[in-house]
Amino acid sequence: MIGYLARRAATALALVFLVLTVLFFLVRLAPGRPAAFYDNQLATADEQENLRRAFGLDQPIPIQYLHWLESTVTGNWGVSFSKHRPVIHVLAESLPQTLLLATTALFLQYLLGLVLGITSARRLGSLGDHLIRLLSLIVYSIPSFWLGLMALLLLSYRLPFFPGGGMNSVGAATMSPWGYALDLAHHLALPAGVLGIAAAAGVARHVRNDLADVLQEDYIRTARAKGVSEHAVVWVHGLKNAAASLTQLAGLALPFLLSGALVIEVVFSWPGMGRLTFDAITARDYPLILGATTLTALLVVGGSFLADVLLAVVDPRVRDA
Amino acid sequence: MKWCKDRSVAPFSTTALLVLAALGCRSDHPAGAARGEGGEPQQGGTAIIGASIDPGGLNPLLSETKFAREVHDLLFLRLLDEQADYSDHPPTFEPELAESHTWAEDGRSVEMRLRQDVVWSDGTPVTAEDVVWTHEAQIDPDVAWNWSQQKDGIERIEAQGPFTVVFHLREPHSASLADLNEGVILPKHVWGRLPFSEWRSQGDWFRENLVVDGPFRVADWRAGREIVLERNTDYYRQGFPRLDSVVFRFIPEKANQLEQLLSAQLDYAQSLRPEWVDRVVESERVRLIAYPTRHYAYIVWNGCKEPFSDPRLRRALTVAIDRESITEALYSDYATVAASPILSSVWAFNRDIEPLPYDATEARRILESLGWTDSDGDGVRDRNGERLSFKLSTNSDNRIRVDAITMAKTQLAQVGVEAELDLMEFGTLIDRNNDHDFDASLSAWAIDTSLDLRPIFHIESIGNGSNYGCYSNPEVDDLLDQARRARDPETLKRLLAGVQQRIHEEQPYTFLWEPMQIDGVANRLRDPSPNALSVFANLEEWWISPGSATR
Numbered sequence: 001m002i003g004y005l006a007r008r009a010a011t012a013l014a015l016v017f018l019v020l021t022v023l024f025f026l027v028r029l030a031p032g033r034p035a036a037f038y039d040n041q042l043a044t045a046d047e048q049e050n051l052r053r054a055f056g057l058d059q060p061i062p063i064q065y066l067h068w069l070e071s072t073v074t075g076n077w078g079v080s081f082s083k084h085r086p087v088i089h090v091l092a093e094s095l096p097q098t099l100l101l102a103t104t105a106l107f108l109q110y111l112l113g114l115v116l117g118i119t120s121a122r123r124l125g126s127l128g129d130h131l132i133r134l135l136s137l138i139v140y141s142i143p144s145f146w147l148g149l150m151a152l153l154l155l156s157y158r159l160p161f162f163p164g165g166g167m168n169s170v171g172a173a174t175m176s177p178w179g180y181a182l183d184l185a186h187h188l189a190l191p192a193g194v195l196g197i198a199a200a201a202g203v204a205r206h207v208r209n210d211l212a213d214v215l216q217e218d219y220i221r222t223a224r225a226k227g228v229s230e231h232a233v234v235w236v237h238g239l240k241n242a243a244a245s246l247t248q249l250a251g252l253a254l255p256f257l258l259s260g261a262l263v264i265e266v267v268f269s270w271p272g273m274g275r276l277t278f279d280a281i282t283a284r285d286y287p288l289i290l291g292a293t294t295l296t297a298l299l300v301v302g303g304s305f306l307a308d309v310l311l312a313v314v315d316p317r318v319r320d321a
Numbered sequence: 322m323k324w325c326k327d328r329s330v331a332p333f334s335t336t337a338l339l340v341l342a343a344l345g346c347r348s349d350h351p352a353g354a355a356r357g358e359g360g361e362p363q364q365g366g367t368a369i370i371g372a373s374i375d376p377g378g379l380n381p382l383l384s385e386t387k388f389a390r391e392v393h394d395l396l397f398l399r400l401l402d403e404q405a406d407y408s409d410h411p412p413t414f415e416p417e418l419a420e421s422h423t424w425a426e427d428g429r430s431v432e433m434r435l436r437q438d439v440v441w442s443d444g445t446p447v448t449a450e451d452v453v454w455t456h457e458a459q460i461d462p463d464v465a466w467n468w469s470q471q472k473d474g475i476e477r478i479e480a481q482g483p484f485t486v487v488f489h490l491r492e493p494h495s496a497s498l499a500d501l502n503e504g505v506i507l508p509k510h511v512w513g514r515l516p517f518s519e520w521r522s523q524g525d526w527f528r529e530n531l532v533v534d535g536p537f538r539v540a541d542w543r544a545g546r547e548i549v550l551e552r553n554t555d556y557y558r559q560g561f562p563r564l565d566s567v568v569f570r571f572i573p574e575k576a577n578q579l580e581q582l583l584s585a586q587l588d589y590a591q592s593l594r595p596e597w598v599d600r601v602v603e604s605e606r607v608r609l610i611a612y613p614t615r616h617y618a619y620i621v622w623n624g625c626k627e628p629f630s631d632p633r634l635r636r637a638l639t640v641a642i643d644r645e646s647i648t649e650a651l652y653s654d655y656a657t658v659a660a661s662p663i664l665s666s667v668w669a670f671n672r673d674i675e676p677l678p679y680d681a682t683e684a685r686r687i688l689e690s691l692g693w694t695d696s697d698g699d700g701v702r703d704r705n706g707e708r709l710s711f712k713l714s715t716n717s718d719n720r721i722r723v724d725a726i727t728m729a730k731t732q733l734a735q736v737g738v739e740a741e742l743d744l745m746e747f748g749t750l751i752d753r754n755n756d757h758d759f760d761a762s763l764s765a766w767a768i769d770t771s772l773d774l775r776p777i778f779h780i781e782s783i784g785n786g787s788n789y790g791c792y793s794n795p796e797v798d799d800l801l802d803q804a805r806r807a808r809d810p811e812t813l814k815r816l817l818a819g820v821q822q823r824i825h826e827e828q829p830y831t832f833l834w835e836p837m838q839i840d841g842v843a844n845r846l847r848d849p850s851p852n853a854l855s856v857f858a859n860l861e862e863w864w865i866s867p868g869s870a871t872r
Contacts, residue, residue: 030748031746031748031749031752031753032746032747032748032749032751032752033748033752046469046470047465047466047467047469047470050462050463050465050469051465051467053462053465054463054465054521055521079521079522080524082377082385083377083378083524083544084377084378084380084383084520084521084522084523084524085378085522085523085524085525086522089525090544093544093545094544094545097545149576152577152580153580156580156584157580157581157583157584160584163586164577164580164581164584164586165572165577165581166546166547166570166572167543167546168546170367170369170547170568170570171367173541266573266574267574267577269570269571269572269573269574269577271543271544271545271546271571272545275545275573276545278573279374279375279573282747283385284748
C-alpha cells in the first residue's frame with residue numbers, strides 16, 4: 001500500500017513539474033506583453049525599458065524560468081505585475097472563495113447525481129428512467145455559462161429571488177456572523193447550483209450505468225434470492241461495488257469543477273480563482289497566471305492522488321497490485 | 322500628453338448631439354431626458370456603482386488602468402483640475418491643491434501657490450515638499466511610472482517655502498500645464514519611508530499606510546468583490562462629498578451590470594451598449610446619460626509595404642467603405658463618422674474637413690487608374706500578376722469591431738478588393754501592429770487634450786512609437802514638431818489644421834467613428850455629470866434622493 005502511494009505521489013509531483021515547465025514557456029512565448037494593456041499605450045522606449053526591468057522581463061527567458069522556479073519552490077511565487085503584491089498573497093485571498101464554490105457544487109453534484117442515477121437504475125426502461133436520462137443529457141450538453149446566464153435572467157433579474165452576482169450584499173461587513181452566513185449562502189446558491197447541476201448530469205448517467213451493470217450480477221441475484229430487501233440490495237451491495245468507479249469520477253470532478261468555476265465566476269461576478277486567472281491572462285500578469293495555474297495543477301493532481309488513495313481503500317485489487 | 326489605446330470602445334452621435342453633450346452631460350434619448358434631476362441636494366446615502374475590474378492597487382504611480390486612475394483621483398488631489406471645456410478653446414484649469422498658478426514672463430517657469438487648509442487624513446498639512454517628492458517618485462526608474470514621459474519637459478522643481486512650488490521647464494509648449502499637472506500628489510511623510518526600489522512589490526504596504534487628501538477615503542476593500550469609499554471628513558471642501566459612501570462593485574460582465582441596474586441592485590452602470598438603450602429608456606427607475614468620449618476608431622493601412630504605401634490606393638479603399646452606414650448600423654445615434662485624428666468635439670479640429678464620402682464608382686475609377694483591373698475575371702482586381710487581396714485584422718473579443726470589418730469586407734468586394742478577416746486576441750493584435758506585421762488593422766485610440774500627434778504620425782515614431790503604418794511626410798513631420806513647440810492656441814490650431822489636411826489627403830488611416838459613452842443611472846442618484854475626461858468628474862457632488870433604496 002505504501003509503495004503504491006509513494007509511486008503515485010512521485011508520479012504526481014513529476015507531472016506537476018512537467019506541466020508547469022511547459023506552461024511557463026508557453027505563457028512567456030505567447031504574443032502580447034503586460035504594457036500592451038495599460039492605459040498609456042504610447043510609453044516611450046525608456047518607460048517601457050524601466051517597466052521591463054521592474055518586472056524582470058529584461059532577463060533571458062531561461063534565467064526568468066530559473067528565478068520563477070526558485071520563487072515557486074522557496075518563496076512567494078513571484079510578485080504580481082498588476083497587483084504589486086506577492087502572488088501567494090493574491091492567491092490566498094481568492095482560493096477560499098473558489099473552494100467554497102467548488103465544494104458546495106461537488107456536494108450538490110453527488111447528492112443530485114446519486115439520487116437521480118439510483119432512481120433511474122432501479123427502474124430501468126421506465127418513463128422516469130427515460131426522463132432522467134433525457135434531462136441529464138440535455139443539461140450535460142448545455143454550456144455552463146449559458147445555464148448560468150439563464151439562471152441569472154430568470155431567478156435574479158425577472159424573479160428577484162437571488163442576487164445578480166457577487167459574494168455579499170452591500171454592508172455585509174457590519175452584519176452579525178449569522179446574518180453574514182445567510183447572506184453568503186444566498187449569494188452562493190445560484191453559482192453553486194448551476195455548477196453542481198451541470199456536473200450532476202454526468203454523475204447521474206455514470207451511476208445509472210454502473211449500478212445497472214452491478215444489479216445484473218450473479219451475487220445481486222443471489223442476495224435477492226436470499227430475501228435481502230431491495231433497499232439493502234441497492235445501497236449496500238450495489239452501490240458498494242459501483243463505488244470504485246465513482247471514486248475515480250470524484251478525482252476527475254475537481255478539474256471539471258475548477259474549469260467550470262472559471263466561467264461561472266465571471267458570469268456571477270464570484271471573486272475566486274477563475275476570475276483572477278481570467279484577469280491575469282488578459283493583463284499578461286505572468287507571475288499571477290503561473291501562480292494560479294500552479295495552484296490549480298496542484299489541486300487537480302492532488303485530487304487525482306486522493307482519488308487513487310480512496311480507490312486503494314475501497315478496492316483491495318488496486319492496493320494489492 | 323496622454324494617449325491611450327482603447328480595446329473596448331463603446332463608441333457613438335450627430336454633431337449637434339456631441340456639441341450639446343459637450344456643454345454638459347445630457348440624456349440624448351427623448352424618454353431619458355433629465356428624468357430624476359432637480360430638488361435640493363441632500364447629504365448622506367450610499368451610491369452603488371458597477372465596475373468591470375478591480376483597481377489592483379492603491380498607489381497611483383503603479384496603476385495601469387483607467388478605472389484605477391479614476392479611483393485614485395477620488396483619494397488624492399491634483400494641483401489643478403483640468404476641465405472638459407475644450408470644444409472651443411484648450412481646456413482650462415480650475416484650482417485644486419494649488420489655489421493659483423502664475424507663469425513667468427518668459428514662459429519657462431510657473432509658480433504654484435498651494436492651499437494652506439489641505440491636510441492628509443492623519444492631520445499632517447499637504448505641503449510643497451509633497452509636490453517635489455512626488456515628482457521625484459514620478460521620474461524614478463524603479464517606480465517605472467507609466468506616464469513619466471509627461472515630466473520630460475520639467476527641468477527641476479523647487480519648493481519656495483512650505484506652500485509655494487516653482488516648476489522650471491526645459492522647453493515650454495502649449496500643453497506644458499497639462500503635463501506638469503499629470504498625476505496626483507502623494508504623501509511624502511508616510512510613503513517616503515519605503516524606498517522606491519521596493520514599491521512594485523509592496524502593494525499591501527501602501528494599503529496599510531494609506532493617508533489621503535481627496536474627497537474620499539478607503540473604508541473597505543475586498544479584492545475582486547468591491548471597494549468601499551467613505552467621505553473624507555478632513556476634505557477641504559466643506560459640505561462635500563455629499564454622499565456618505567460609494568461602493569464600487571466589480572462585475573466583469575457588462576450585461577450583468579445592465580441587469581443589476583434595472584433590478585435596483587446598482588445605481589450606476591458604465592459603458593452600456595447602444596442596443597440596450599431602449600431597455601434603459603423603458604425603465605421607470607433609471608435614466609440614460611450619453612456623452613462624448615476621447616475615442617476614435619480607425620483602419621490603419623500598412624504603408625511599410627506595397628501596395629498600401631500609395632496614398633491614392635488608400636484613398637480608394639477609404640471611399641469604398643461606407644463608414645456612415647457602418648457607424649449607423651453599429652451605434653445608431655451614438656456615434657459620428659470620424660474624419661481626423663483630432664476629435665470633432667475638440668477645439669483644434671479642422672472644420673474644413675469632411676469625411677470622404679462613400680463612393681464605390683470613384684473607388685473603381687482610382688483603382689483602374691492605378692492599373693488594378695480584374696484581368697482573369699475572378700472578381701478580384703490584379704496588377705502584374707498580384708491580386709488586390711489582403712488581411713483585415715482586429716481583436717476577436719470586440720463584437721463591434723468584428724461586425725465593422727465584416728461589413729467593410731463586403732463593401733470592398735463590391736469594388737473588386739478582397740479583404741480576408743484576420744481575427745486575433747487583443748495582445749497579439751497590438752504586438753503585430755507594433756511590429757508592422759499586418760496589412761490593415763482596425764483599432765482605436767483614446768486621446769487627451771494636449772493633441773500631440775507625433776507618436777502616431779511622425780517618421781521618428783515608426784521604429785520607436787506607434788506609427789504602425791509607417792506614415793511618412795516631411796511636411797507633416799515639420800508641422801508636428803512646430804506644433805509641439807507652439808506656445809499659443811491659435812498657432813497650434815493653424816499647425817494642426819495643416820497636419821489634419823495632409824492626413825485627410827493621404828489617408829494613412831481610414832477614420833471610422835467617434836463614439837459616445839452611454840451610462841445608465843438610477844433616478845434616485847442625482848447630479849452625476851460625467852465627461853470625456855472622467856466618469857466621476859463630479860462624484861463629490863452626487864447625492865441620493867431621500868426615501869429611495871437599492872434592493
